[in-house]
Amino acid sequence: MKPNHVETIVAIADAGTIRGAALVLHKSQPAVSNALKNAEDGIGARIFLREPTGMVPTEIGHEIIARSRTILNELRRLEEQVRQLQGELVGSIRLIVSPLAAIKITPQSIIAFKRKYPKVSVNIDSGQSPSAFVQLRRGDADLVIAPAPATPSEEIGLVCEHLFSDPLLFITGAGSKFADVESVPELNAAQWLMFGPKEREPIIQGYLSKLGFELENPMTCSDSVLSVMGLLAISDMVCTCPQSLFDQLKGTWDVVQVPFEVELAPVNMAVITSSTRPPTSVVMAFKEVVLKEAKSAPQFTQ
Incomplete structure (x- = not known):
């Protein structure tokens, strides 16, 4: 053709x-x-x-x-890339970012990047694994900022560089019947919400099962932070949430941390590119900005 x-x-x-x-x-x-x-x-x-x-x-x-x-x-x-190699600071970048990345790392990175590359177009979509990685491998995105791949098979065809780790919490509405529970069994009957696409549900379900949860109902999934927080604030639903994201949102939404103690693995955030499709010069420049911003942010656990 x-x-x-x-x-x-x-x-x-x-x-x-x-x-x-x-x-x-x-x-x-x-x-x-x-x-x-x-x-x-x-x-x-x-x-x-x-x-x-x-x-x-x-x-x-x-x-x-x-x-x-x-x-x-x-x-x-x-x-x-040809124009960039010839010295023109032009082009475009297509990003996919998770909710935590959208709040904690992407805004600062874009501002710093645009100071040096004002003529480069930056386009942002929301998402995370596994659909974001499919788009990255397919070439529909240049770079993903999201939780790192959960399994070796999910990492195939990708280059992942660690940004920071963030503690994971259980959260629910302030008026929820689950707001004061103290053990895993008390949450088994909860309706669960999840940040991300439906394809991510088996990953979260498997993780919760390992913690001893017996999930009775399918999860409600959404890439929209507004949708998830809006549902939490007026219902008994429960959701896993990175602490930094919760700290940012709890002042706006009537939500609380579920107080019982359970050892949750942190969310490991990464900047991810394709290993089979060479990034352009401006994509690599943006990636370096992201890495620098994450390294200089004292609130992150490196």
């Missing part, structure tokens, strides 16, 4: 229609349709089906679209 075919495939996938892709690409609809036909002929497979609702990817098409996104992202990075 030619580069314009890759661009066309991604544009159609994003827009959902030939017309929408034509608008994005600033081309005529016949030109986009012709590019798609040439791509499908060249690869020997149908990528989209034309349905009344728009362009629907085929089963093979989903794989082609995913790889096309990777190719397009790498072409963008290549162009940016």
Whole structure:
């Protein structure tokens, strides 16, 4: 396939229609349709089906679209890296940050970075393992700031550098019936909340099981800090939370730490890049800023 075919495939996938892709690409609809036909002929497979609702990817098409996104992202990075090597401080960085990172390390890092690189675009999405690592490997993100991979298999294809460790707490609403419990069994009937995507639930469930919890109900999962804290404040739900994040939020939300003593492993925060996809110069510069900010922050346990 030619580069314009890759661009066309991604544009159609994003827009959902030939017309929408034509608008994005600033081309005529016949030109986009012709590019798609040439791509499908060249690869020997149908990528989209034309349905009344728009362009629907085929089963093979989903794989082609995913790889096309990777190719397009790498072409963008290549162009940016060449300009950076020629002395231009331009380009873009795509970050995925966890809730703790969003509050405790990312803001300071971006401010420090933008002082030196004002023309570099920084785009931030929320998330953490495992979905954030999938996006990093696929090339949809340049860098992740989040809890480090929990298993060796999760770390495959990644480069992780430790930032800081933060104690983990159980928290609940101030009016919750679980606000004063003193033992693990008393929390077994609790409805649990979790920061992160649904795919992260088995990791947290396995960790809580090792601590002696017998979870009776599925977890409610959200990447949104506002959603989690809003639910905690008006319910009996319980959530694990890094202490730094709790300290930052407890003044705004009516939440408390569950007081019973149980040995919880700390959250080990890391800055993570791909081991198979070389970062651009500005991504590496941003990574160095993050490492420096974490090292100079006295409230973190290194």
